[in-house]
Amino acid sequence: MRPMPLYQRFTPATLAMAAATAMALAAGHVPLAHAQSSRAGAAVTPIAINIPAQPLGQALNELARQANLQMTFPAALVAGKQAPAVAGQLTALQALDRLLADHGLAAAMDGTSVIVRKLPAGAVAPNVLPTVRVVATTERPGDLPKAYAGGQVATGARMGVLGNQNVMDIPFSVTSYTAELMENRQARTVADVLTSDPSVRNTVTTGHQYENFKVRGFTISRGDFAIDGLFGMSGNSNSTIEMFERVELLKGPSMLFTGMAPSGGVGAVINMVPKRAGDEALNRVTVDAQSASQLGTNVDIGRRFGEDNAFGLRINGRFADGETTLQGQDERREFVSAALDYRNKALKASLDVYNSKEAVTGGVGAMYWFATTNTVPAAPDPSINQFPSAQGVLDSQAAIARVEYDFNPNLSAFAAAGTAKSKNSGYTGGSIVNSINAAGTSTSSLTYGTLGYQNNKTAEVGLRGHLATGSVQHEVVLQASTLANETGSASATNRIASTNIYNPTYVAMPAVPTFAPKTAESQWTGVTLADTLSAWNDQLRLTLAMRHQRIQTTSFSTAGAVTADYDKNSWAPAVGVVLKPWGEGLSLYANYVEALSQGESVTRIAGYAQDYTFEPYKTKQHELGVKWNLGRFAHTAALYQLAQPQLLATGTAPNLIASLNGEKRVRGLEWSTFGEVANNVRLLGGVAYTQGVQTKTQGGLTDGKDAVGVPRWQGNLGAEWDTPWVPGLTLTAQVTATSSQYLNATNTLSIPSWALLDLGVRYAMRVAGKKVVAKLGVSNASDKHYYSGSFRDTRPIANLGQGRVVSASVTADF
Template sequence: MPFSAPLRPLSLALLLALPTLAAQAQTTTATAEAGTLNTVTVEASADASAEGLAKPFAGGQVARGGRVGILGTQDVMETPFSSTSYTNELIQDQQARSVADVLLNDPSVRQARGFGNFQELYVVRGFPVYSDDVAYNGLYGMLPRQYIASEFFERVEVFRGANSFLNGAAPFGSGIGGAINLLPKRAPNEPLTRIGAGIQSGGQAYVNADLARRFGPDQSTGIRINAVRRDGGTGVGDEAQALSALGVGFDWRSRSVRLSADMGYQDYELREGRPSVTPSATLPIPRAPGSRTHYAQPWTYSQETDKFATVRGEVDITDNIMAWAAGGIRRSTEDNVLSNPTLNNAFGGTSNTRFSNTREDKVSTGEIGVRARFATGPVSHSMVASAATFSNDRDNAYAISAGSVRNNIYQPYDSFYPVANGAFVGNQLSDPRLTDRIKTSSVAIADTLGFFDERLLVTLGARRQTIDQKNYAYNTGALNSSYDKSRTTPVAGVVFRATPQLSVYASYIEALVKGNVAPTTANNLPVTNGGEIFAPYRSRQKEVGLKWDGGSFGASAAFFTTAQPQFYVLNQTYGENGEQRNRGLELSVYGEPLKGLRLLGGLTLLDAQQRRTQGGLTDGRDVIGVPSQQLNIGADWDVPGVRGLALNARLLHTAKQYANAANTLEVPAWTRFDLGARYLMDIGNGRVLTLRARIDNLFDKNYWASVGGTQGSNYLMMGSPRTFSLSGSVDF
């Protein structure tokens, strides 16, 4: 794909917008200088809320709070849950390119992939969160499915734990271990014109632009435009990426009304992506190949194009009553040719088929709500009620090859492009048809009661959720199976401010997950109940914790227990085959304990066990792909005596993981080091140049980074090789 072609519409939009933005900014400045109007200070607000974004914590890497579902933006010390909001300052300083790059900082999160594809998948507290279920400004299903460029978001908010009351049931079937919400960018109070460029290992290069202005005599209207183009290799053999993305955000506010809107476009292609590897059931886990070894076939690729738009508004009915509404749509297309190898001997030999598929998604969602604050005697109340709806129609088609694709993970070679097997073709690749339809709707109500001058906060609430699923047969379009029922998920939480610096909390909350759909094939053979929809299921979570705010340094500890049913194929039949029970302890630190030294990280200890397995054969064994320890620790240091220079380092450690239910296949633990530096300089005329350099996987560690991700699966994903990144940006 030529570099210049996808860039032309992005460049044109920027060139057309820049003169207008600059002229408006000059007019606004001149008016203000004339003294004819008093400028209203506008807080950057990603969700059209009166509160705006939560303030950064000391050090600027995380925020003091974030969105807690329908409860709105809250200070982290006042919520009975565990969460972290990573700021745009951290995203820029680490040259993060996607959500996965940002979440490398979180000790409760590890990255994996979807089953047999290149979809980003995040494992939170040992449970998967699909990229489909990442929320955008509080709305599910709005973002690209496989890869989300960092240019689209201001912050990454990680909520740890079950959350169906707060956010509604995740529509694509994950979210038991947590939720991820991305906040879009808004125009700051000061004009912003930032142009950047960078390169990384493998020959990949990028250019981007970030432009923002506020308009009007009171600066009430804002616009922000972000555009990026990336293209080139990744450092893994012949693997290459191409990305074009454009995001536009608007906001407007008066004294009692706040509005915001976002539009986005992303075209992403991964060429010859290094696939996951399924181990042999009878052989030990093989040593990881060299970090740059490329065992993908030259004819494999994955491409996705997405267009989305959202809108959100708030109105103050009275000083104590506020109503809101939000909605969005997304249209996306995917085209993939994949071949994920399975090991068949001790020397790295593999075999597999070619799997091709096309997909189209039509997503729409909406939400309305009202929030009121009042008091009954000495007790304060913050009540909220909301209603939400979601709809997704998925058109799909697939074809599986007749011949086997041979390869070797240590000495790779190209294999022929096999033709499709007529017995394993679903619909037409050129014309995918409706195969799945899901609609959800819910109503929720909650009250947070404050006692003793709000030193004691008690939250009680419930959400009534309806899930309507339909699955249609490939080729015929006949209705395979359906489900349409409702469940109620409650929440109860208490926070006690023992001192101004220390909070103690406890909570009970549930997750509601849509019923799994049995796959049509497994192990290249038909599944006996393919297409069957299973009933939604609930997961119950209990949690207690401590939070400490030392002003410049913060820390938290949380102990939790969560369980969910296990679904996977057994004897070519898909069904519920046991339960996964995760218990864990999370320890986190963040802030700036010493002037010029910023720390961020923590330790997660997990005990993930199988229970109620068939015949009790693997009861008490570890769950596939869930390590017992995850450690992340990062430091960012301003070098004394050299103004504008800062160095940063990060250590990631993941304990061993098991790749089968019997725990006889063990994937070794791994440790990785990352280093970075940045330098800011004034280059005159009000322009600031920022240079950043980074080395990820400093010692070029060869390792299997994760096992599985999709429940019951044990595929292995290689860690990235040592990667050098260099970027520069100029603020005008």
């Protein structure tokens, strides 16, 4: 008998009715929407326009994007010209007049196109515009960097203790994905956002309740995600990204950005930046559906109040429920967040709170552990449910407060504090089918159920100053931070049975424990001092940083007795340099960073000669790169090396001797690109070539062998095309490819290469003067069955890729 679900089955009549109503509304107003969203109509219909001050060519491209226009102008006509900031309810022609007024240029309609031309000598631009209110906007120190051409990524990122930085000034490989990309992609998790990066691959089966990644050949776990630069605040389930304006991927170790990652991740930092209320009121509702019968609703509301719109409120919510593509599995998600902020000339403060709940019944994603002496069998259909009786619930809540104060233009202070609680019950981890032979038969079906909790508290304080020593400018930052963590857990007894991955045997799940004792207390504290020196009109930038990190961990038995006590500290330096020999369009950069990970402990109980705790591991990264900004289209190329110590054991029990003489080394070459390659055509993606090698192994037995789970080639390339024959209609496609990779250290087991095609279409229109966007997407269009990657470096366990998924949504602004 199937167990009673943790939630009563939800009948999504309300969501279905809302979806049907929205779609009927859109369908019923297609002629009106087409008339209002045509390029000619957009030129004379007032819309909300917000264009920061920037080079004139970029400003015109941004206006074309916001107003959905096809715009033509010779590059030489706008070269070297600067456009003012323009914002407000304006027609496109009114905005054009403001942008072109001081440059002897004018705009005219030609059918469905806007042509920018030079005025004849002595001519004056016709003054045909009514009086309008134009609000000039300036970027505040804490404001997010604006979007780059195409709107998919930003021109900069929040670099932890260094604050907001322009991407051309950052001596690292950085990509900041925007809310626009998330919305257009119908992204539901961080994993959906990072599918554009060639160096990132998921390390859990798609559809799992946890998110882990491998970046540059090293694992980044869910505990290493940061919210606005603070670790420990992101909960314990899939990231519900509705509350975030940006998802930033900062490749390389995290010490310079946010301190030591709690779980020891070194390949990258994933930072999520919360949304803030904009100056324009926002009322947005999205209804969506995903195969098999997942229905959901998102709500996004934003308001600003008070004098100069000093106070802001942004509320985001999501509710989704229904069957997933895993046969028999139901998933229910509930999420709500609120963001309060205050801003004036000197003070900026914010408070972010959220509550998230995710529950699954009728199954859980599986991992596949292969027998070491057999060939890996063909990947099963991902819709096959290996554990149909599994169920689990994940709950997370957090509150994060931040304040920044400018004493004067050259000195500011910042502080932040946060608290987060999460708990899990049931089979929320990845159940594993193990000892799988070439025929897909497994000698046992291994699952586990747990009851657990995690409580985190974090805080940081710091000073940021600007000063000059002769002709050299300095940006100096002093920051101190702490993160306290308490965890507790209890596990159920495993159930074992023979099975086959193509025709699994039903396994009844054991009861979940009723009490979770405290298992560990940990605290990470550190101090960072960083100085960014700039000279030669900012053509040379040198960043020097040093962090002192202390790590304290105490482990407990189920009876409360101390079983291990770890207290270590270490120093970690970072150096980065940026050179712009030919101006702002080209940056050459290099960096050296050391990352810290908590050292392992060995015990006599485990067969070692003595109890011993190692110093924190130091992973060292060297990187050289170039960034090329063509105004509307940009490239980044990076050559890097990451080397991490590995624990080795010599001798035999009970006289094992442990040492940190092992090493895993990853070398790679990455190319990434983003922006508008042509009018109405956007590209995003890249290619990564990686060599992961076991350089120092036990007895040298596998020296020179490929590192586990590090494919040589990975590529992602996505394209968007705004069609010329139907204004507002955009076609999208993305190709993702990964070469074969080994699952074990001896390189005798491997999974084959794979490639996927995703397709999509969206249609933006105006209904009664309001924006409505309908989207349809198909991921893994060929329904390929494949192993997507390696789950662990120490065991031959693979993840299963997601099958074909169809997603549809309608978003309306009211």
